[in-house]
Amino acid sequence: MTDRPARTANRPARTGPDSRLRLEDVAARVGLSTASVSLVLRGAPGPSERTRQRVLKAAAELGYQPDRNASLLARRRTRLLGVMVDIHSPFHAELVEHLHTAAEAVGYDLALSTQTRTRDEDTAVETLLAFRSEALILLGPTAPATTLTALDRKAPVIAVGRRIADADLDVVRSADDAGVGQIVDHLAGLGHRSIAYIGGGKGVIATDRRRGYRAAMRRHGLGEHVRVLSGDHTEQAGERAARHLLDDGQPATAVVAFNDQCAIGVLAALSRAGVAVPDEVSVAGYDDDALSRLSCFSLTTVSQGAEEQARCAVAAAVERLDEGRTTPREVVLPPRLVVRGSTAQAPSTP
Structure with missing residues (x-):
């Protein structure tokens, strides 16, 4: 009978299908946690040089061979950027x-996750995290800054389209107040004085655009003509606001809407009432979405630079994930007025 070699005190004996040494064996040998040993064997930053040498020596003495399949599985990146999108927004689609x-x-x-009338922002974000998105690109998020900052600790967050004060996360947006100011400048230059504005609700984006309207009206000496009607981002809101303007006996010669969808609702209501656009009333929107470019609307609007916003948002995510940037950054892009056929010279007073 052949003598079996004696077991060494430093090397645990394993037999059977589980005889291969494990990470725990190396950790026990050096008296460290498996997490610390894993960092050393993966070449990750953190452990001291002395600790590295101890772990590498122990692994060599034990003949430890890492399970490459398990290692790859643990380290595998999804390379997915999670995007939260409002399914009803043509601008978000672009x-x-x-x-x-x-x-x-x-x-x-x-990886896309949608907001709908019955699916809120929290649910959309949870889905993106469940799919192991490495970073989150949130289009027009409405959550409080504190919520977004906490979310950024789970995965880098890039908020697109919304100003976020005092939040430690990346923001990519256009200057909404300046964009609406460009529309008012354009209309005032065409001789309009009675310029009404249809708001977009209570959100930050709506607040900035409304503020831009008021500031531009005052800049042109039209403070007494400031007129803000309640609305939101839908065509229905534009229709309601337009009907209100027509019914109250003080029609405006120009209407600026919170976004293009709202402006298209204004166009529909004016058309049904037999009001000629732009001969009697000029109409402008905001976003320069695909619908605004259709010849049946030919809507004067403001471009937020969708392509540039997208490029900057992805670049921010890559900087956070691949280049290790930790300092939050805000990119504010200049908006651009796009003049089409829905605005014209103010009608002359009889």
């Missing part, structure tokens, strides 16, 4: 298209 192009150019893909 942003997503540009985000896809920008992400593919740097070796990433997108």
Whole structure:
């Protein structure tokens, strides 16, 4: 009978299918946690040089061979950028298209999660995290800054389209107040004085655009003509506001809407009432979405630079994930007025 070699005191004996040494064996040998040993064997930052040498020596003495399949599985990146999108927004749809192009150019893909009338922002974000999105690109988020900052600790957050004060996360947006100011400048230059504005609700974006309208009206000496009607981002809101303007006996010669969808609702209501656009009333929107460019609308609007916003958002995510940037950054892009056929010279007073 052949003598079996004696077991060494430093090397645990394992037999059977589980005879291969494990990470726990190396950790026990050096008296460290498996997490610390794993950091050393993966070459990750953190452990001291002395600790590294101890772990590497113990692994060599024990003949430890890492399970490459398990290691790859643990380290495998999804390279997914999670995008929260409002399914009802044509502008968001355009942003997503540009985000896809920008992400593919740097070796990433997108995971999309939608907001609907019955599916809120929290649910959309939870879905993106469940899909192991490495960073979150949130289009027009409405959550409080504190909530977004806490979320950024789970995965880098890039908020697109919304100003966020005192939040430690990345923001990519256009200057909404300046964009609405450009529309008012354009209309005032055409001789309009009675310029009404249809708001977008209580959110930050709506607040900034409303403030831009008021400031521009005062800049042109039209403070006494400031007129803000309640609305939101839908066509229905534009229709309601337009009917109110027509019914109250003080019609405006120009209407600026919170976004293009709202402006299209204004156009529909004016058309049904037999009011000629732009001969009797000029109408302008905001976003320069795909609908605004259709010849049946030919809507004067403001471009937020969807392609540039998408490029900057993806670049911010890559800087956080691949380059290790930790300092939050805000990118504010200049808006651009796009003049089409829905605005014209103010009608002359009889």
